[in-house]
Amino acid sequence: MSVKLTTLGKYAKVQGGFAYKSKDFSTSDRFPVLKIKNIRFGSIDYTEAASINEDLAKATIDWQTKEGDILISMTGSGPNAPQSLVGRVARVWRNEPTAWINQRVGRLILKDQNSIHPDFLFYILSTPKSQDYLVSNSSGSANQANISGKIIESLPCPDISYEKSASIAKVLRDIDEKILINQKTNQTLEAIAQALFKSWFVDFDPVKAKLSVLAAGGSAEAAERAAMCAISARDEASLNTLQTEQPEAYAELAQTAALFPSAMQDSELGEIPEGWELSEIGKEVTILGGGTPSTKQPEFWDNGDICWTTPKDLSNATDQVILDTERKITKDGLNKISSGLLPANTVLLSSRAPVGYLALTKVPLAINQGYIAMRCEQNLPPEYVLLWASSVMDEIKQRASGTTFAEISKKNFRPIKVIVPPRILLKIFNNRASNIYDQIANNVYENSTLKSTRDSLLPRLLNGELKVSGGRS
Structure with missing residues (x-):
C-alpha cells in the first residue's frame, strides 16, 4: 500500500x-x-x-x-x-x-x-x-x-492521522527506551572503570591508605586492612562482615591489597608507588597510523567486507567500543594501508578533527590517517591503555599543533609518560576492567540490533505491512 x-x-x-x-x-x-x-x-x-x-x-x-x-x-x-x-x-x-x-x-x-x-x-x-x-x-x-x-x-x-502516528511512535519509542537503558548502563559501567583506574593508578589510594596508618603509628596489619577498605570501598564493619560471610572473597581482597607497596618514590611525574616504573607510552605499546585507499579505485571498496574506520565513526558514538564501521574495504584496499589489519583490543585515539576520541576495538579493522592506534602486545592491557589515555587527555591535546586544525603526531605522542605497575597487579586490574568492557560491548551489540529492528519497522508500519492498534498517546 x-x-x-x-x-x-x-x-x-x-x-x-x-x-x-x-x-x-x-x-x-x-x-x-x-x-x-x-x-x-x-x-x-x-x-x-x-x-x-x-x-x-x-x-x-x-x-x-x-x-x-x-x-x-x-x-x-x-x-x-x-x-x-x-x-x-x-x-x-x-x-x-x-x-x-x-x-x-x-x-x-x-x-x-x-x-x-x-x-x-x-x-x-x-x-x-x-x-x-x-x-x-x-x-x-x-x-x-x-x-x-x-x-x-x-x-x-x-x-x-494522529491515531496512527501515535501508535507507530509508541512501537518505535518502546525500542528506544530499551536502547536508552543500555546506554545509561554503559555510562555507569564506564564510570566504574574510570573510578577504579583513578583510585589505583592516579590517586594511589591503597598505597596512601597504608602510609596514613603507618604514619600514625599503626601496625602493618592495620595498614593492610586500610588498603583493603580503600580497594573495596568498605568500612571496617563491612570488612568484618565480608571476612565472616565470604572468607574466600576476603582472602582475595587481602591478596590484592598486599600487591600495593607501603612507600612512595620520586619520579618525573612526582611521587609514585615504590617499585613501580615510569616509562613512555611509545615504549610500552606499538604505535601505528593508518591510511585511506584511493576512492577512485572501486576494487578497493566495492563489496568490501573488512572494517575500516575514520574518526567520524566515533563522533556520534555513546560508548568507547567499536563493533562495526560505516565503511568497508576489500583485501586490495587493505594492502594499501601500511598498518594493515589491526587486531581486536587495539586502542584508538583520533589524532585530528578533533583530537581526543577514544575507542577500544572489539573486531579486527583498519584505520585511516586520522588515528593513532595503540596495539597492546607487552605488559599494559588495552583497558589500562584506554583509561590511561583518557586520564592524560589534557596533555595529549597540549601536544597537538597545526594551523588549519590541531593534530598530534605519533612523534609527539610516543614520549608521553605512563606509569607501569607490576605485572601481577595489572593482571588483576585487567580481569576487572575487561569484564566491564565486555559488558559494555554486549550492550552496544544489543543496541545495534535494536536500532536495525526499529529502522526496519517504520516503513512496514507506514505501508500497512504490520498493523498497529489506533489510540491516543
Whole structure:
C-alpha cells in the first residue's frame, strides 16, 4: 500500500535558537545552552555546554527546552566532510537537564497538538532518506553546510492521522527506551572503570591508605586492612562482615591489597608507588597510523567486507567500543594501508578533527590517517591503555599543533609518560576492567540490533505491512 505524502510543514514550523553572544557565556552549568555541536544523532550531548546567567535565562525563556522537544542542527558539514553532518536530529528525553537553544539549533513547534504525534516526526526526520534530503538541500561549503527552517519544513512526510502516528511512535519509542537503558548502563559501567583506574593508578589510594596508618603509628596489619577498605570501598564493619560471610572473597581482597607497596618514590611525574616504573607510552605499546585507499579505485571498496574506520565513526558514538564501521574495504584496499589489519583490543585515539576520541576495538579493522592506534602486545592491557589515555587527555591535546586544525603526531605522542605497575597487579586490574568492557560491548551489540529492528519497522508500519492498534498517546 502506497503512503500518501505531504510536507513536514503541514504539521510543524521550525523555531530557530536565540543568538547568544560570546560574552553571555560562563563556566557555570546552571543554565546550559545547546549549540549545534551538542546535537547528536538521536541524543543530546550536555557535556561541555556553555552556560548563561539567570537573568538572561529568564529573559530568553521562550528558548528553554522541555521534554519531547525535537531539535535539529541547522549548520554542520556536507556529505564529503569528516565531521558530523548538517541535519542531525535529537529528542529531549525525560529527566534530561533543562537547557536553552542557541542560534542554528532548530526546534519543531507543532501547529496543532492533535494533528500528529511529535515522536512520529522525530522518527521521520531520523530516517536515512530524510537525512539525505536535508544534507542534499543544504547550502554553503562541504565544511560549512546550512539548512533553513523552510528546507526542514519542505521535507516529504506521510499524510497520516494522529491515531496512527501515535501508535507507530509508541512501537518505535518502546525500542528506544530499551536502547536508552543500555546506554545509561554503559555510562555507569564506564564510570566504574574510570573510578577504579583513578583510585589505583592516579590517586594511589591503597598505597596512601597504608602510609596514613603507618604514619600514625599503626601496625602493618592495620595498614593492610586500610588498603583493603580503600580497594573495596568498605568500612571496617563491612570488612568484618565480608571476612565472616565470604572468607574466600576476603582472602582475595587481602591478596590484592598486599600487591600495593607501603612507600612512595620520586619520579618525573612526582611521587609514585615504590617499585613501580615510569616509562613512555611509545615504549610500552606499538604505535601505528593508518591510511585511506584511493576512492577512485572501486576494487578497493566495492563489496568490501573488512572494517575500516575514520574518526567520524566515533563522533556520534555513546560508548568507547567499536563493533562495526560505516565503511568497508576489500583485501586490495587493505594492502594499501601500511598498518594493515589491526587486531581486536587495539586502542584508538583520533589524532585530528578533533583530537581526543577514544575507542577500544572489539573486531579486527583498519584505520585511516586520522588515528593513532595503540596495539597492546607487552605488559599494559588495552583497558589500562584506554583509561590511561583518557586520564592524560589534557596533555595529549597540549601536544597537538597545526594551523588549519590541531593534530598530534605519533612523534609527539610516543614520549608521553605512563606509569607501569607490576605485572601481577595489572593482571588483576585487567580481569576487572575487561569484564566491564565486555559488558559494555554486549550492550552496544544489543543496541545495534535494536536500532536495525526499529529502522526496519517504520516503513512496514507506514505501508500497512504490520498493523498497529489506533489510540491516543
